[in-house]
């Protein structure tokens with residue numbers, strides 16, 4: 001009886017493994033990758049990982065022609081037929097052979113391990129279960145204001161976070177112990193990285209800049225990841241052409257994998273950044289992007305190729321609509337399309353803060369939101385806002401201006417809704433001088449014409 005139970009159990013395990021092998025081989029036709037290509041490989045941008053020439057055979061039989069996938073799928077079907085079993089095999093010597101099963105299963109495992117793939121999603125789950133990544137569950141509610149639907153995320157888990165573990169940044173929760181000297185000296189984005197958080201590396205060919213891609217150690221939004229410079233670069237420095245190019249390439253790669261991400265950069269001491277080492281962050285969203293993107297998409301532009309402002313929101317913001325870029329756009333093309341618009345928005349940020357009478361001295365702070373369609377820059381005056389009724393302090397970063405705010409309790413959510421999101425964002429942003437800037441540009445244009 002015991003033997004029978006063991007046989008039945010092994011049969012089920014073997015059937016399950018083979019069904020998985022068939023399913024994996026099927027996807028292996030579409031996403032062709034030799035799993036071990038990182039051994040001795042070189043990273044290039046664009047192009048990503050270039051496998052070592054030693055593995056040319058495996059590249060041929062997995063990536064160029066899916067021979068291993070076909071073989072593993074056929075093997076999977078054979079094992080299923082044997083274990084199920086199909087009537088023709090019942091009672092035959094093949095059906096009774098344990099040795100044959102062992103050989104077939106080893107061959108199947110050896111085949112699938114060649115094209116096994118780890119996605120960002122599976123790595124996120126693995127990092128979480130290994131204890132390297134802390135996930136803080138939350139609930140999102142929608143709030144209608146200023147002609148769009150805003151997201152308010154209530155994350156009560158952040159009230160109980162142990163001191164010293166900073167689930168910072170996520171919609172602006174900055175650790176209270178930030179001033180702690182030791183915490184200040186510790187740079188979490190300096191290599192070597194925690195292997196379970198380290199997704200991969202990138203190298204920008206034109207500038208030689210190297211980046212690490214890391215999962216956010218303290219995640220509130222699943223699959224939140226960061227692009228960090230390998231060498232220390234200050235977070236209050238503007239994005240450089242290669243930062244923009246690599247960020248956009250990652251957004252394009254996500255789109256290719258049928259995922260919709262947007263990127264953000266908190267620049268300067270009042271922007272909501274908690275780390276001083278340059279890092280650009282990526283969040284997965286629904287198809288139509290973060291809430292603010294709906295307003296940007298709805299904006300009817302008289303002329304393309306010029307910055308504009310979302311006038312329905314009460315704070316200064318500068319937006320640029322990007323031309324449609326294909327998945328195969330080269331870094332040179334991307335640099336041309338992204339960098340000058342970014343500079344023109346940055347000029348506007350500087351002009352806006354200059355018009356602001358009591359703007360804090362020092363380098364201006366601002367938030368950057370980058371989607372596949374728009375670049376948004378929002379000048380910042382303060383990092384935090386204190387809710388009048390509750391006295392609770394909300395730290396706001398780019399996510400707040402993307403339309404995704406976060407609070408630590410339902411009471412805070414109600415107070416925020418009552419006080420209005422616009423009041424909070426105006427409180428930490430800067431008064432818009434868009435009309436003046438538009439008038440200024442036309443005055444300049446007039447000056448130029450009269451000078452000719």
Ligand code: AMP
Pocket residue numbers: 166167168169170188189197214215216217218219226266272273274275279397
């Ligand atoms: P910010 O607060 O905008 O500067 O973003 C910094 C982000 O880095 C926050 O979302 C943190 O949760 C995250 N973070 C902090 N330490 C680490 C770490 N060791 N590895 C990965 N992400 C981290």
